Amino acid sequence: MMYRIVCVLMLLVFCTTGYSQGILKGQVKSRENGELLEEATVRLKSASLHTHTLGDGSFGIPVTRYPDTLVVSHVGYETMETAVTDRTGHLIIFLYQAPVTLSQVNVTDSRRAIRQITQIDLKANPVNSAQDLLRKVPGLFIAQHAGGGKAEQIFLRGFDIDHGTDVRITTDGMPVNMVSHAHGQGYADLHFLIPETIKDIDFGKGSYYVDQGDFATAGYVNLSTFDRPDKNLVKVEAGQFNTFRTVALLKVLDQQKDDQNHQAYVAGEYYGTNGPFESPQHFNRLNLFAKYTGQLDRRSSLGIQFSTFTSKWNASGQIPERAVASGEIPRWGSIDPTEGGNTGRTNLALKYRYRIADHENWTSTFYFSNYDFSLYSNFTFFLHDSVHGDQIHQSEKRKIYGMDHRYSKQLFGDNSDLTLVAGLGLRYDAIRGISLQHTAQRDSLFEYFALGDIDETNINGYAGLEWQRGKWRISPGIRVDHFIFNYNDQLTPGYQTQAADKTAFSPKLNIVHSVNSQLQAYFKSGMGFHSNDTRVVVAQKGVDILPATYGADLGVIFKPWPKFLIQPALWFIQMQQEFVYVGDEAVVEPSGRTRRMGADLGIRFEPVPWMYIDADISYAYARAMDEAKGENYIPLAPDLTSTGGIAFRPLKGLSANWRYRYMKDRPANEDNSVVAQGYFVNDLVVSYSRNRWEIGCQVENLFDVNWREAQFDTQTRLKNEPAPVSEICYTPGTPFFARLKCSIFF
Structure with missing residues (x-):
């Protein structure tokens, strides 16, 4: 190969x-x-x-x-x-x-066209919360099931991605996913972002991009912040369930000269809510952000950004169907009201760009993160401990050091149609006190199930070519990732470091044909992977711990009219055998080979200048390859999903945005005998703005439907029950939830 x-x-x-x-x-x-x-x-x-x-x-x-x-x-x-x-x-x-319109989208480059469409989506339907950031990716669904402070559960292309195992997420090039996390591999908590600072969302589905490495199997998402906001902003929001949010975004430096452009701004956010639950969440989150960008001279620029956040919350967790049906607890009740946690992350990143020559460029990114995590959960209630209950505590302290370098050059000078792209990266995670404990009421510690220190290093490099010949563009590439795993298990007598290392090779090949200015067809293919938890690696002695995925996309971007665009695609993903570390139980489980195939369809339409219509429909067929037919369903894998809406701007300053999201019923276990209920939820945002101010109202779950945000087929036992029961446990989805907002611009 x-x-x-x-x-x-x-x-x-x-x-x-x-x-x-x-x-x-x-x-x-x-x-x-x-x-x-x-x-x-x-x-x-x-x-x-x-x-x-x-x-x-x-x-x-x-x-x-x-x-x-x-x-x-x-x-x-x-x-x-x-x-x-x-x-x-x-x-x-x-x-x-x-004004942003579909007519500005250029179909001559599929990856850039998709990015431009996302920019239009952001303008037509602004992000209203941190959760909305990921929902901007067509076909991507999220679910929150731990009080708002825990990273969301993610679904994409037939994957229950848990909290980020099969989608790579970055912000301004800095990784969000946490390797070897206390709760789950690839854990991606985006709550350190302030939505009002987000300028662009770049994404790609599949494992077809040489610059995207670990976790980029179902796809990747990169969120970019503004270098220079247009205006200063102060915003206040208030709503049901004692919800309050305030945001400030202030420019502190704005110098625009020919060769010496310098911009800097700061932003802050506070968010608090009790939520609809019988046991108040007492959720509190504080975010701070600062960014500087400067054009040092005609060839170089520098960017520096800092962010920090802290949050604390209570959670009602997942509740069993039988407890609600019997009246033991209400829909918004809980079995263990002491669930919840606290977490915080501080980031520092530096980006340097240098134009070596007219068609030769270098970019370097350096980053550091300091991270704390503490989470109390109870998924099985009294299954294992009938007296104190089964509450667990997962915690860790982590420092991440990393850098990425990217080089691009148009080979053979200005007259060449061949471009080289290459990169080199390093990431080092130092994780201390990563643990799983048996606790009760957050203050009694009975037993350590796992406790240790992890050091994990990823050294990576890639090279790719982009050959443009007439209407064809061919892009082959190869990526190499080398991992070094070290684990010190503090529950074993004496000090002993368990170590392993592994290398993954990921070739890619993308072919694009621009038929004309209105139609482009593409074929994308490549291998990808997601790393496994260090505790899995050492348990397997380094064997079968970086399994590959194989995937391909065949699609078109068709723009028959300036204000109408359609994107159909067929896709395929096959994943090799892998071993998964279950952070909630401190055990290693094999998952076997899996195969997924499906189709995506995206539609964007502007029938009149004041109306924008969008819809995305995704179908996925996901099955385990090594199981008998009828017993080979992949639990919680989404089958049919759709998102979309209509943005209205009938009068100057007045806007209304109606959004929907639909997920069909899906299997909750391997033989489909237990079903996770689907849902159809609608949201509405209405606002009126002038040059200096804006007022508005946001309503989630407009029609107040009873829906389930997160669902799991779990074996549980309630207090005084003689035997365990396996059934759906769920977190109820947000009810009708209205909040008012007021913004001042200056």
Whole structure:
């Protein structure tokens, strides 16, 4: 396999020839504030080639004939056309801000087109909470089942991803997923983000991207924060269940000059609520964020950001069906009201960009995180301890050190149609006191089930080529990840470090064909993986602990009219045998081989300038490969899901956004004898804004349906029950929940 990949890469290099007569160079800026615009699409009317601006707004594009017309477009700006002759020199293109519309989406690049569509979705349907951030990814569902402070359970492409095992999540390039976490592998807690600071959500489904490594099997999500917010903001929200939220976002530095652009701002958020539960959640979260970006000179820029958050909450946990049916507890009651926890994370990141030459660039990211986690849960009630109950406490303290470097170069100079992308990364997690304990009422400790220290290192590198030839773009690549695992089990006598190491090779191949400016077809394929918990690795002595996934996508992006876009795709994922560390029980379980296949359909439509309609439908067929038919269902794997809505702006300043999400009934166990109920939930946001202020109302679960947010087929025993019972335990979904909001801009 490796030999074939190398041969393909070499063949692409030696077969490439230049064709252009000259290179047109320039820079793209915002007319209103002089901001350098990255990711603007630049093309010539007479040619099929296009390019995109870099972080400093610069571009270079081959010109094959004169005269011609240069077309520059960017989401949120008016498209600009400029005449080009053989005497045209370096261009400075200024774009005027404009309402975000579908007509600004360029179909010539599938990955960028999807990103542009997400930007439009964000503008049409703004994020109203931290939970909404992940919901912006089509086909991705989340569920909260521990009082709002625990990371959400994630579902995507037939995967019950738990809290992040099979989706890679990053913010401004900094990893969110926690390896070898006390609660579950890949645990991804996004609550340290302030939604109002999010500028863009970049995502991709599948394991097809060389720059995305560990956990990127079902897909990846990268959230980017603003470098420069448009306005200062102070917001206050209040609603049912003693809910209160306030946000402030303030610019502290805003210098816009030709070669010395510097911006800095700070943001803060406080959120508190009791929730609808009989036992109040007493949820409190405080977030602080600061970011500086500066254009040091014509070739280099620097970004520094800091964030910290802390939260504390009580939880009512999952409740058994029989307890509610018998009247022992109400729908919003609990068996163990002392569940809950507290957590905090502090991040520091630095990003340096350097333009070595016109088509040669370097980016370095350095990051550090300090993380604390403490969670009390009770899933089985009195199954194991009929006197004190089965409450468990999971905790850890962690420091993460890391860096990522990315290099890109258009090979053979300006006249080349071959681009090299390469990267090198390092991540080191130092985890201390990672434990699982048997407790009661949060203050009695009976037994340690697990206690130890973990040191885990990931060294990775990748290289890929992008060969553009006419209407075709072929992108082969290879990624290599090497892991070093060390575990000190403090429950064994004497000090002894258990160690193992493993390497994963992940080849990729993407092929894109731009039929015309309205239609693009693509085929994506590649291998991926997710790492396993260090305690699994040492228990397996390093055997079968980085199982591969194999996947492929076949799809199109079709834009028959400027205001209508459709994205159908077929996909396939197969996962090798893996071993999973169950953090709630401190045991290792094999999961076997699995296969998933399905189809996605996305639709975006603007029938009139004041209306935006979107809908995403996803179907997945997920089965275990080594089990008998009828006993091979994958518990909680989503089958049919859909999200969408309509955004109205009928009058200046007035907007209304109706959103829905639908999940069909799905198997809760391997033979489908227990079913997790589906749901159809609607939300509504109405607001009225002027230049200096905005007021609005947000309603979750508009029609007050009884739905179940999280569900598990669990064997439990209630106090004084003679025998355990296996049935659905669930967290009830949010009831009708209204809150008012008021914002001031300055």
